[in-house]
Amino acid sequence: MTQTERLFASQFSTPLGYMGAVCDDTGLRYLDWQQSPLSYDLDENDVSRETIYQLHLYLKGKLVTFTIPLSDVAVSASLLKWLHVMRDVPYGETVSYAELANMWGNPKAARAAGSACQRNPLPIIFPCHRIIGSDGRYDNYSGGDRLSANSPANVARKKALLDLEAGLKVIME
Numbered sequence: 126m127t128q129t130e131r132l133f134a135s136q137f138s139t140p141l142g143y144m145g146a147v148c149d150d151t152g153l154r155y156l157d158w159q160q161s162p163l164s165y166d167l168d169e170n171d172v173s174r175e176t177i178y179q180l181h182l183y184l185k186g187k188l189v190t191f192t193i194p195l196s197d198v199a200v201s202a203s204l205l206k207w208l209h210v211m212r213d214v215p216y217g218e219t220v221s222y223a224e225l226a227n228m229w230g231n232p233k234a235a236r237a238a239g240s241a242c243q244r245n246p247l248p249i250i251f252p253c254h255r256i257i258g259s260d261g262r263y264d265n266y267s268g269g270d271r272l273s274a275n276s277p278a279n280v281a282r283k284k285a286l287l288d289l290e291a292g293l294k295v296i297m298e
Contacts, residue, residue: 134165135173139184140296141282142269146176152194155246158269160278180249184297186289189216191250200246207241208251216252217290221259235259243267243274254286263287 132154136145145157145165153176157163172194182188200208210229214220222242226234242253248268257263265274266283273279288294 132167133170133173134163134167135169135177136163136165137177137181138162139180141184141285144177144180146173146180148172148176149196152196153247153250154196154199156248156250158248160270176250181297183249184289184295186292186295193250195247195250200244204241204244207238208245208247211241211245211251211253211256214252214255217292219255219257219263219287222256223259225256239265249286254283255290 130149133148134145136143136157138144142158142160143163145163147154147157147165147167148170150170152172156176176193179188179191179193183191207225207229210225213228214225220228222235222238223232225238226232229238231237238256242256242265245251245253245267248254254263254266254268258265263283264280266279267274268279268286269282270276270279285294285296289296
């Protein structure tokens with residue numbers, strides 16, 4: 126970030142934790158998601174408010190596709206490619222890490238697919254929760270806390286998102 130760039134943030138509390146959208150003048154930079162309240166000393170802007178609005182609709186089961194402008198996410202070109210491939214996994218569907226690697230262009234890169242999911246700066250927006258093990262299990266997820274990816278609380282949040290997309294439950298009323 127250069128000295129002239131300014132950051133903005135909006136946040137809200139959900140049954141899955143606290144979510145905060147951090148943006149610059151051009152779009153969303155990253156999504157904070159944790160289990161304790163967020164404290165920002167930042168003003169809101171249209172993008173940060175719109176991000177929270179769309180996340181709220183998503184958690185109510187009323188939004189399938191996010192239409193939020195994204196800033197240049199400060200990630201490697203390789204991770205950015207993973208994120209764009211991840212975004213192509215349709216709402217309500219899952220693919221294995223190996224299938225994601227194949228979509229990325231290297232069928233042998235399943236471990237790299239898992240690493241990309243773990244480093245995702247925009248969980249939910251880039252739906253890493255839709256990536257599961259080749260045996261159908263979803264025993265790893267980093268969304269919602271800085272605990273290990275196989276933490277039962279994190280895995281429960283992944284299950285909640287998959288259940289939402291399957292039409293089994295809504296997360297927000």
